[in-house]
Amino acid sequence: xxxxxxxxxxxxxQRGAGVKIRRPAIPIVIFTVFWAALVxxxxxxxxxxxxxxxxxxxxxxxxxxxxxxxLTAFGRGATLVRTFRIAITVTLIEFVVAFPAAYxxxxxxxSTALNVGVLALLTAPFFLSEDSRTVxxxxxxxxxxxxxxxxxxxxxxxxxxxxxxxxxxxxxxGLLPIYFGTMFFPIWMSLVLIDDEYIEATRDLGGSYxxxxxxxxxxxxxxxxIAGFIFTLVPILGDNVVSGLLGGGQVVLMSDTVQSLVYNFxxxxxxxxxxxxxxxxxxxxLVLMRSRALRAGFVDLRR
Amino acid sequence: xSSQPAVVSALVQPSGIRGRLSRxxxxxxxxxxxxxxxxxxxxxxxxxxxxxxxALMSINKEPFRGIPNGSLTSGWYxxxxxxxxxxxxxxxxxxxxxxxxxxxxAISFTVARKFGTVRHRGVFLVYVLLPVFVPGLVFGFxxxxxxxxxxxxxxxxxxxxxHLAWALPFGFLAMLIATSRLDLRLLEAAADLGAxxxxxxxxxxxxxxxxGLVSALLFGFLLSFNELVRSIFVSGQTVTLPLYMWAQNSSxxxxxxxxxxxxTLIMLGSLALIGVAYWLLFRGASVSRLGRNV
Numbered sequence: 064x065x066x067x068x069x070x071x072x073x074x075x076x077q078r079g080a081g082v083k084i085r086r087p088a089i090p091i092v093i094f095t096v097f098w099a100a101l102v103x104x105x106x107x108x109x110x111x112x113x114x115x116x117x118x119x120x121x122x123x124x125x126x127x128x129x130x131x132x133x134l135t136a137f138g139r140g141a142t143l144v145r146t147f148r149i150a151i152t153v154t155l156i157e158f159v160v161a162f163p164a165a166y167x168x169x170x171x172x173x174s175t176a177l178n179v180g181v182l183a184l185l186t187a188p189f190f191l192s193e194d195s196r197t198v199x200x201x202x203x204x205x206x207x208x209x210x211x212x213x214x215x216x217x218x219x220x221x222x223x224x225x226x227x228x229x230x231x232x233x234x235x236x237g238l239l240p241i242y243f244g245t246m247f248f249p250i251w252m253s254l255v256l257i258d259d260e261y262i263e264a265t266r267d268l269g270g271s272y273x274x275x276x277x278x279x280x281x282x283x284x285x286x287x288x289i290a291g292f293i294f295t296l297v298p299i300l301g302d303n304v305v306s307g308l309l310g311g312g313q314v315v316l317m318s319d320t321v322q323s324l325v326y327n328f329x330x331x332x333x334x335x336x337x338x339x340x341x342x343x344x345x346x347x348x349l350v351l352m353r354s355r356a357l358r359a360g361f362v363d364l365r366r
Numbered sequence: 367x368s369s370q371p372a373v374v375s376a377l378v379q380p381s382g383i384r385g386r387l388s389r390x391x392x393x394x395x396x397x398x399x400x401x402x403x404x405x406x407x408x409x410x411x412x413x414x415x416x417x418x419x420x421a422l423m424s425i426n427k428e429p430f431r432g433i434p435n436g437s438l439t440s441g442w443y444x445x446x447x448x449x450x451x452x453x454x455x456x457x458x459x460x461x462x463x464x465x466x467x468x469x470x471x472a473i474s475f476t477v478a479r480k481f482g483t484v485r486h487r488g489v490f491l492v493y494v495l496l497p498v499f500v501p502g503l504v505f506g507f508x509x510x511x512x513x514x515x516x517x518x519x520x521x522x523x524x525x526x527x528x529h530l531a532w533a534l535p536f537g538f539l540a541m542l543i544a545t546s547r548l549d550l551r552l553l554e555a556a557a558d559l560g561a562x563x564x565x566x567x568x569x570x571x572x573x574x575x576x577x578g579l580v581s582a583l584l585f586g587f588l589l590s591f592n593e594l595v596r597s598i599f600v601s602g603q604t605v606t607l608p609l610y611m612w613a614q615n616s617s618x619x620x621x622x623x624x625x626x627x628x629x630t631l632i633m634l635g636s637l638a639l640i641g642v643a644y645w646l647l648f649r650g651a652s653v654s655r656l657g658r659n660v
Contacts, residue, residue: 088480091480104512108511109508164402164409171399184410187641188413190636190640191592194611194612195611198615198629199626239412243412272397275394297500303503321503337507344501
């Protein structure tokens with residue numbers, strides 16, 4: 064905890080010593096207003112819409128909670144639960160895989176070239192379209208596709224595994240490779256920042272693997288881990304590419320519900336669902352901003 | 367023996383504690399040095415397999431099984447240019463992406479330079495990153511009803527608006543890497559030596575921040591060019607390339623191989639730009655500096 068506490072105390076000392084507080088520069092002020100108009104206002108409007116009445120010809124500006132009471136109607140409750148279940152499961156799997164992998168790369172690999180190379184391989188696909196990265200699976204996982212015919216050839220299966228497409232399994236298979244980088248990168252970053260001496264000290268003092276992970280790595284890497292959870296969970300909650308291409312209409316997720324509601328101009332109900340999704344994320348974000356570890360992480364960022 | 371403190375018993379029975387330590391360490395060593403890299407490279411393979419396979423399928427006569435075979439063809443690429451809507455979608459996307467790239471670079475540059483004057487930097491950073499915390503479909507819908515209230519018709523403007531909100535946080539982070547590396551003493555030294563504020567900016571600050579600026583431009587361009595989820599509800603008559611491909615892919619028709627060819631071209635172009643951006647941002651960086659600066 065040493066480095067982080069030093070970071071916090073420095074900030075407090077500066078404030079206590081009465082260092083002159085600079086006024087934010089004009090670009091900062093202009094940007095803050097601009098961002099409020101572009102990003103915050105639409106979200107506030109969504110919240111307002113969820114309390115309006117849905118009329119025959121569109122939105123009526125009368126207070127109503129019907130959108131909220133209809134939240135679980137038409138099997139939408141089950142869809143919400145399913146989406147959160149899949150999103151959280153995928154996020155947890157990514158974490159379990161990314162943590163030891165990131166630890167190995169950050170703490171056991173001395174070569175800068177290998178670190179940079181792996182990071183480039185993991186982050187570059189983020190800028191590619193999700194569509195391009197997913198569409199080929201529909202061929203590969205099909206009944207006479209690469210996986211099934213390959214497994215048949217080596218005699219592992221007789222007859223294709225048809226659950227590779229258009230099932231919940233295929234949703235997992237599609238999501239896992241797409242959202243690995245978003246979990247890996249922040250964790251790797253926070254692990255790199257941990258002083259090697261803490262790890263050596265833990266082992267010199269006879270600490271076990273669990274001690275190292277529980278008392279040193281997890282607390283010190285907490286900002287990166289929380290960031291990884293958010294960067295992974297948020298896009299999965301709104302993902303419509305994987306469910307569209309690999310779910311094939313058989314697995315209905317929140318994105319499918321939202322799309323069909325919007326195409327039918329059911330704006331108040333869409334707004335209510337949107338608020339539920341954003342609300343869950345906002346709660347996560349608040350927890351994150353209140354955590355001491357993260358605030359210290361931000362202090363660290365300034366230097 | 368049991369009444370002795372742990373330290374003493376450790377001294378008396380060194381083999382005991384060393385045995386426990388080595389057992390714990392060996393499990394740890396196995397996870398750290400075997401499982402970690404195996405998982406990592408397995409996932410790298412899983413991530414890159416569809417990207418490489420897509421490129422292979424795009425030159426294959428029968429791409430529907432995902433298995434590369436000997437019968438190669440350039441037919442998909444040739445028919446690509448005569449396919450309806452492709453060229454206009456490319457033009458639309460390129461134009462919007464270019465505007466977004468320039469806007470992202472300009473705004474990120476102006477704001478990141480003054481990041482030091484912000485008092486609550488953590489809060490401000492989260493504020494800038496806000497669009498990243500909002501699922502894409504939700505934000506697209508929010509902008510849809512927002513533009514309805516403002517009376518703005520759906521089309522290029524609304525698509526550009528959601529792209530800007532999505533791409534700016536990443537451009538800003540790229541600029542922060544550059545500004546956090548900037549040695550402020552250089553600026554002070556230049557001023558002390560009699561340089562005007564404009565000269566300090568033009569001769570010292572701007573050249574040092576240029577890698578971040580170019581990276582922000584490239585990130586803005588790429589994120590806009592490949593953006594789909596946020597555009598769906600606000601596109602109106604505008605058909606961007608991802609929207610075009612999404613429609614083709616969802617239709618499960620025989621145009622799919624054309625899309626493979628198209629997506630391959632886009633990916634090759636995108637990868638080249640990503641390479642340039644990374645090279646600009648991270649050349650000469652050591653691992654520890656990399657972590658500290660990002």
